[in-house]
Amino acid sequence: MTANDAISLTAPDGATATLSLHGGQVLSWKPAGGAEQLYLSPRSAFTPGKAIRGGVPVCFPQFAEGGPLPRHGFARTLPWELVQQEQGKDDALAVLRLRDSEATRAIWPHAFELELSVRVGGSSLDVELACENLGDVPLQFTAALHTYLRVGDLDAVSVEGLAGLRYHDSIKQAEALQRMDLLLTGENGVLDLDRVYYGVKERPLLVTEGRRQVVVRHQGFEDAVIWNPGPERCAKLADMPPEGWSEMLCVEAACVGRPVELPAGESWVGRQSLRLE
Numbered sequence: 001m002t003a004n005d006a007i008s009l010t011a012p013d014g015a016t017a018t019l020s021l022h023g024g025q026v027l028s029w030k031p032a033g034g035a036e037q038l039y040l041s042p043r044s045a046f047t048p049g050k051a052i053r054g055g056v057p058v059c060f061p062q063f064a065e066g067g068p069l070p071r072h073g074f075a076r077t078l079p080w081e082l083v084q085q086e087q088g089k090d091d092a093l094a095v096l097r098l099r100d101s102e103a104t105r106a107i108w109p110h111a112f113e114l115e116l117s118v119r120v121g122g123s124s125l126d127v128e129l130a131c132e133n134l135g136d137v138p139l140q141f142t143a144a145l146h147t148y149l150r151v152g153d154l155d156a157v158s159v160e161g162l163a164g165l166r167y168h169d170s171i172k173q174a175e176a177l178q179r180m181d182l183l184l185t186g187e188n189g190v191l192d193l194d195r196v197y198y199g200v201k202e203r204p205l206l207v208t209e210g211r212r213q214v215v216v217r218h219q220g221f222e223d224a225v226i227w228n229p230g231p232e233r234c235a236k237l238a239d240m241p242p243e244g245w246s247e248m249l250c251v252e253a254a255c256v257g258r259p260v261e262l263p264a265g266e267s268w269v270g271r272q273s274l275r276l277e
């Protein structure tokens with residue numbers, strides 16, 4: 001099953017990305033000459049008002065259950081509009097937009113414009129989220145680009161770049177320190193993983209599986225979230241196949257610890273860049 005409002009981007013070198021207007025969401029990324037790098041659940045509901053399970057959901061203006069709004073906010077369940085699509089010399093680009101509406105103002109009383117710019121080319125995918133406060137009072141939000149990386153076997157995956165950082169473990173509801181440089185998911189039964197790492201900023205995160213490595217770089221986002229539901233939690237997710245957890249790892253660019261404060265008329269920009277090495 002696929003989204004019926006999908007937009008396809010193809011760079012001159014053959015790199016591709018697919019975006020859905022529903023949720024303003026990247027669904028697929030294939031680097032030039034490479035395989036699919038994002039996980040999209042075959043059981044995802046492509047239904048108005050529901051979130052698509054996979055790709056790069058946009059969490060805005062609330063991350064997870066950190067406030068009164070629906071989990072992860074409303075941006076991922078609303079229709080966005082396409083404002084630009086073009087092919088450059090080395091890449092292809094699309095810009096999607098979401099503005100406040102009666103429905104958003106009913107639960108979040110702010111005038112805003114979100115723009116999601118997606119650029120694909122060579123071995124890279126760049127996803128940029130910009131928010132402009134169109135109102136005359138300051139606004140505050142938390143946000144994330146909730147990227148589902150496709151993996152072949154979660155047991156063989158490591159994430160480097162988080163050593164020395166404090167994190168909030170959302171499963172244990174506790175704060176902890178990441179001591180080792182390498183986070184081995186799947187090892188020693190660490191399968192149900194839900195962590196917000198604070199202050200990651202522009203440190204590159206290296207996600208390695210055998211000879212494949214994806215380098216994840218963030219700008220503008222302070223934190224990173226690492227999430228995998230593991231087998232038990234996955235079994236309770238109606239839009240995931242039972243074994244889906246072993247084929248994905250979410251590495252999310254996030255602003256969670258310190259909400260973004262946006263004075264009237266000002267803009268904020270955050271970016272996640274993925275590169276297949």
Ligand SMILES: O=P(O)(O)OC[C@H]1O[C@@H](O)[C@H](O)[C@@H](O)[C@@H]1O
Pocket residue numbers: 051064071072146170194195225227252
């Ligand atoms: O099932 P959802 O709403 O897409 O959320 C998936 C997960 O998203 C992660 O970012 C959160 O840290 C988890 O707590 C949450 O379970």
